[in-house]
Amino acid sequence: MTVSDSSVRIVxxxxxxxxxxxxxxxxxxxxKRVALHDISAEVVLVHSDETVTAxxxxxxxxxGxxxxxxxxxxxxxxxxxxARAIDKGALVFxxxxxxxxxxxxxxxxRGEIQSGLGVVDAKTRRIKGDRAVGELLGESLLPISQRLLSGFENHGSGTTLFGRSQxxxxxxxxxxxxxxxxxxxALQGNVLCTYMHGPALARNYALADYLLEKAVGLxxxxxxxxxxxxxKLLSERIESLS
Amino acid sequence: MTILFEDGSDVKLVRKLRTAVAVFVARAISKLITHFGIGQGGTLPGRVLLALEPNALSVLSQGVISVVVSGTNGKTTTTAMISDLLSRYEIYTNDTGANMDFGVAFALARAQRVPGSHQLRFGVFEVDEAYLPAVAATVNPKVVVLLNLSRDQLDRNSEVRMIAKRWRDLFGKQSKLKVVANCDDPLVVYAAMGSSDPIYVSSGGGWHLDATSCPICESKVIFSDCDWGCSVCDFRRPNPSYSLDQGGGVVRDHESLGELNLLIPGRFNLGNALLAIAATSELARLSGVPFNPEEALRRLQSFEGSGGRYSIYSLGRPDGVKVRTMLAKNPAGWNALIDTVLEDPIADRLVMALNANVADGKDTSWIWDVHFERLSNRYKRIVVLGDRKFDLAVRLGYADIDPMPVSGSQLDALQNLECSPNTTISYIGNYTAFYDLRKDLLR
Structure with missing residues (x-):
């Protein structure tokens, strides 16, 4: 794993x-979006038998x-x-x-309650209804150019926010x-979470750029x-729901 | 109506009669469906058959010597290869692709038995991965072929490990079943180990993302070129009885059986052929009929594919341009077909199509697990079709390929695509996209 200093490191x-x-x-x-700014970007894959870079x-x-x-x-x-990287202000998505x-x-x-990492003020329990599988469309609450956020959700647990998370x-x-x-x-400091697959940033270009602006000021x-x-993809997805 | 039960089977008379009525109704429905051209006539009649007589599958499979093929990719092709190798016998097969219990039941019901025939009857069935335990328990096959297991339609299937576990339990319970399994896929081997004496075939495996952790101890599984093994416990690739040598020769227990050449492309199809040979050989041995491997290899040389997979169709264009249609339903399948296209020196035009109907899976996220980047050196532009062409377009764009989304009918798009005269377009589509196009091509 090589990490050079000039490029944006995506782990x-x-x-x-x-x-x-x-x-x-x-x-x-x-x-790719970093590269479009003529800045080099590096994707660092960390597998389960490898150490996380700070x-x-x-x-x-x-x-998963x-x-x-x-x-x-x-x-x-x-x-x-x-934990060190989060303290230093790295962005987590x-x-x-x-x-x-x-x-x-x-x-x-098995229905057993597991403790999380406590990075975000949120707790997750069994969802209050059938497993949520399907298109997810929401009105953005983020300061971005995209009014609607779109993705595909697939989860059997439900999350409740509290405290500082929005x-x-x-x-x-x-x-x-x-x-x-x-x-x-959820958004809390530099940590942003979602249930959107698709993957989330394929449809939501403005969310991708928001992450890059928060992380490295692009x-x-x-x-x-x-x-x-x-x-075009985003509007096709939105139209398919109307 | 044919007399169905002449083999002295031990099924109760009432069940036989109810089954006979159900078969009659199902066949009639199938005829109507085919007559009005509203489908291939396997799904609805099969459902009606089982609704009228839930034991029909058990009743109809009495006296039939069966082989069942399951796994994520290659079911239809491998099943068709085995049918081809058994073609001198009376065969029942679900070659319309209806591969759940009702599809198998109707494949048995639709065949009219030759009156007075005392020939051996063979059943060659492809079975959906999730349905394998139920179908195997009812049909009692002599041989089960296990191809591979990887992620597919995550919006409705549970994880593939669960399927491997259920298979393993099945083989533990049905000890007489002969399992013929791909030793290059750890999840398949994990399942096959549930049986007492499986026959392993090295039929290849390029997709490792669903078997990165050991199904026994959850430690990391290490893959090298054509080997794999758990980094901690003793779970590792078993030695195959059947494999291919470097020159494309089939080797069985260190003995050369001859060369395997196929008309259809794709390295994975060589693996499917190897499994078909091993399965047919086992089935022949267990049912006491002769099997000649050299003859089998010769027969497979002229195998043309099944259900339009790898078929070449005329497009009716004055410039003689044709299309080769290929089907891929999940990331492992797409990655394998990308290999195939890259190995093909004449595939100079590539068209891809994506739908997201129920049969395809509604979530298209998996296309980001396909390594389209590998195509970017050879293809600067790729035409994308189907309901979800923009999902493909964005994916290809991020792989440095210029996508050309075309709306309207897929056939129109292919007929109007700019190509050099007398070339063949390579088309890869997922399930419903592929069948939409095929329907138009056959019209």
Missing amino acids: LLYPDLLGTYGDSGNATILA EGDIYLLGG EDGPQNYARDLLSKEPNF AVCAGFQILGDSYVDA PISRTLRGVGNDYDAHVDG KPLEGDWLTELQM
């Missing part, structure tokens, strides 16, 4: 454990099944570099199972954090062909 945590739902695409998207600018966590989720929590809780382990607690497949969108279609929450995700991209293509 993809445990793709072998939390890589079931295509969320590693978020790393591909962020790296020198990342962005840390990504994806969705219950067993690997507990294992990823075990590994991260013993990883001083991850976590999806689904990744979101759940960053909270105070969550439930696993949701990232108000749910218009689908479930989001839970049936009675009517919101999706301004949102405008008028490039990839953003244009993503705008």
